[in-house]
Amino acid sequence: MRKELIVICMSFFSFCLFGQEELHSRKKKAIADYKEASERVMVGQNAEAITLLLSAIKRDESFDEAILLLMSLYLDNYDKTQALNLYNNSIDELESKFQSKVNFDIAKFYWSAGDYDNAQKYFERIGSEHEGIKKEDYELLKESIVIGKDSMSQEAEIEFESLTSKMNEFDMQYFPSIDASGLLVFTARDKRWGGHEQIMMTRARAEGWGEPIQISESINSNQNEGTASISADGKTLVFTGCNRQNGIGSCDLFVSYKIGGIWSEAKLLPTTINTRHWESQPSLTSNGNTLYFVSTRPGKGGQDLYTSTRIDGEWTPAIPLDELNTPKDDASPFIYPDDVTLFFASNGRPGLGRFDLYRVEKGATGWTAPMNLGAPINNEQDQIGYCIGLDGWAYFSTSMTDGRIKMKRFRVPENFVPEIRLTTRVVYLKDSITKNAIDGLVTISNENVDEQLTQVAIGRFEDLSNGVKVKYYASATGYYNKVVESSSDTLTIELRPLEVDSVLAGPIYFSSNEWQIQEKYIKALDKLVSSLKEYPELVITIEGYTDVIGSTEDNLELSKKRVEEVHSYLIKNGVPEENMKKAFFGESKSANVARVTIDEDSDRKVLIRLKGIKN
Numbered sequence: 001m002r003k004e005l006i007v008i009c010m011s012f013f014s015f016c017l018f019g020q021e022e023l024h025s026r027k028k029k030a031i032a033d034y035k036e037a038s039e040r041v042m043v044g045q046n047a048e049a050i051t052l053l054l055s056a057i058k059r060d061e062s063f064d065e066a067i068l069l070l071m072s073l074y075l076d077n078y079d080k081t082q083a084l085n086l087y088n089n090s091i092d093e094l095e096s097k098f099q100s101k102v103n104f105d106i107a108k109f110y111w112s113a114g115d116y117d118n119a120q121k122y123f124e125r126i127g128s129e130h131e132g133i134k135k136e137d138y139e140l141l142k143e144s145i146v147i148g149k150d151s152m153s154q155e156a157e158i159e160f161e162s163l164t165s166k167m168n169e170f171d172m173q174y175f176p177s178i179d180a181s182g183l184l185v186f187t188a189r190d191k192r193w194g195g196h197e198q199i200m201m202t203r204a205r206a207e208g209w210g211e212p213i214q215i216s217e218s219i220n221s222n223q224n225e226g227t228a229s230i231s232a233d234g235k236t237l238v239f240t241g242c243n244r245q246n247g248i249g250s251c252d253l254f255v256s257y258k259i260g261g262i263w264s265e266a267k268l269l270p271t272t273i274n275t276r277h278w279e280s281q282p283s284l285t286s287n288g289n290t291l292y293f294v295s296t297r298p299g300k301g302g303q304d305l306y307t308s309t310r311i312d313g314e315w316t317p318a319i320p321l322d323e324l325n326t327p328k329d330d331a332s333p334f335i336y337p338d339d340v341t342l343f344f345a346s347n348g349r350p351g352l353g354r355f356d357l358y359r360v361e362k363g364a365t366g367w368t369a370p371m372n373l374g375a376p377i378n379n380e381q382d383q384i385g386y387c388i389g390l391d392g393w394a395y396f397s398t399s400m401t402d403g404r405i406k407m408k409r410f411r412v413p414e415n416f417v418p419e420i421r422l423t424t425r426v427v428y429l430k431d432s433i434t435k436n437a438i439d440g441l442v443t444i445s446n447e448n449v450d451e452q453l454t455q456v457a458i459g460r461f462e463d464l465s466n467g468v469k470v471k472y473y474a475s476a477t478g479y480y481n482k483v484v485e486s487s488s489d490t491l492t493i494e495l496r497p498l499e500v501d502s503v504l505a506g507p508i509y510f511s512s513n514e515w516q517i518q519e520k521y522i523k524a525l526d527k528l529v530s531s532l533k534e535y536p537e538l539v540i541t542i543e544g545y546t547d548v549i550g551s552t553e554d555n556l557e558l559s560k561k562r563v564e565e566v567h568s569y570l571i572k573n574g575v576p577e578e579n580m581k582k583a584f585f586g587e588s589k590s591a592n593v594a595r596v597t598i599d600e601d602s603d604r605k606v607l608i609r610l611k612g613i614k615n
Contacts, residue, residue: 023063024063034063053069113380117149144351148352152375156375163408176397177387178388179231180337182391186199188212199215200214221241224251227385228282240253252274253269254266254269255269273318285335290335291308293306301330305324323366324344331344332386338418341417344358353379353381358372377410395407423489424465439476444472482494508524529570541580542581542583545587547592552587
């Protein structure tokens with residue numbers, strides 16, 4: 001009898017025969033039914049496959065492969081009655097390794113239903129010969145059953161609360177994300193949009209939640225806008241866009257920034273993040289500068305967690321969180337606003353159900369060991385798409401029996417998240433003499449990370465603060481830099497105006513009736529070159545003078561030669577022609593000198609901050 005290679009993978013109960021192996025039946029019609037059933041399963045015709053398998057088993061009651069495939073179909077359809085009837089009628093007919101596989105599948109079925117006692121009963125029936133079960137799957141189910149039983153006996157007291165009907169008015173609403181001000185962003189799918197996804201928002205007020213509205217025309221389109229994350233400071237939104245014209249893969253990550261209260265046009269994140277594979281489920285740190293997300297690019301498992309950081313406006317190449325990723329699927333990251341505590345879902349770790357939630361913390365040497373959140377937060381269902389607000393409420397979505405998906409919330413146990421106080425940090429930047437607000441740049445340094453504060457108005461900068469002392473680096477065009485260390489949430493930094501003439505070279509003196517530059521003045525001219533390159537807004541005037549010796553005409557010509565000599569030196573060393581003017585005074589001012597001054601039309605406010613000049 002020729003050997004057959006048959007591999008059948010179901011959506012949940014993975015059924016795979018033992019590779020190339022002779023089928024355990026000698027009845028041709030039973031084998032024919034089995035082969036046709038296998039082909040029907042491949043194309044999703046499970047009902048037809050069940051009929052054929054029943055026929056095969058009727059022809060041969062000990063047909064191992066047919067019994068095993070039929071069991072998988074019953075379990076995949078959650079038809080427990082038929083599965084147990086088949087088990088009771090056929091278990092003794094199976095070879096030992098097939099008995100082990102059937103017991104494993106039924107144990108997994110009961111575990112997936114949250115019936116951990118029955119799961120353990122059938123798991124204990126698995127024999128020593130179980131070559132059809134992967135070792136890692138065997139150990140994972142074994143540990144998961146133990147965790148399920150232990151967790152149910154230590155279940156925390158948590159009350160789940162449905163959100164208002166107006167927040168669940170769509171066919172489906174899921175993957176909520178909330179900022180520090182209480183703005184809740186979520187994805188909705190509804191027939192009124194042709195079944196497409198749109199990003200909605202609503203805000204918590206004293207009188208209750210507001211009516212959800214579409215977040216922005218700059219973000220939503222006539223395509224699918226999937227899972228989204230808003231930073232705690234409310235200024236950055238990253239979302240999933242699928243099938244967009246400028247996309248790289250089927251689903252990519254896009255970003256929008258809130259500027260002056262308006263969301264900017266959504267832009268595709270660069271190839272340091274997006275690939276031709278599926279990228280989705282973003283989560284942003286409090287300031288929007290670090291992104292966690294999920295990708296199906298080749299990695300440790302099917303879905304893996306990745307992270308990327310924005311430095312000087314550019315996103316770094318995404319790196320996998322291989323301390324957390326498993327050979328199966330890891331998904332749905334949520335970074336708490338302390339920017340240290342990360343929650344994520346995984347079906348590759350011991351847990352109560354298919355996707356459980358886990359908690360880790362980021363330390364100096366890496367991530368802590370993942371902690372299963374236990375019951376009742378985790379259960380036999382998929383736990384995906386959670387976020388936690390600063391008020392201690394966790395928001396999530398759950399599937400209903402009618403096929404809809406609704407959002408709910410619950411109070412998070414105190415030991416799950418750190419107590420943090422986030423307020424708005426405000427920094428005012430002023431001229432130390434006039435006390436007027438000035439345009440500039442304020443950067444903070446906290447734990448070796450530099451973050452630029454957002455300027456919301458001239459001289460006013462805002463960001464989130466947790467009360468930790470940080471260093472502020474302030475600069476503005478035309479002013480000396482300043483460094484201030486403070487833990488205050490409101491701070492005024494005064495900058496001293498730059499003394500422009502201090503960056504210029506001193507007078508260049510010449511011997512009587514000479515115009516060649518002496519060696520001792522080269523250093524001063526080089527300083528002038530550096531200043532003009534550092535401050536390209538400066539326009540200078542080179543003035544030439546002589547003494548009164550000689551005729552007026554000769555002295556005027558001599559002053560021109562002195563100016564041209566200085567001008568040529570500066571040109572040769574890279575100073576643009578348009579940054580210089582010339583003036584010849586001859587003997588009108590009695591001195592053998594060339595002098596550089598700032599042109600009256602020049603903007604004295606230097607665009608680039610001073611370097612190497614201390615207050």
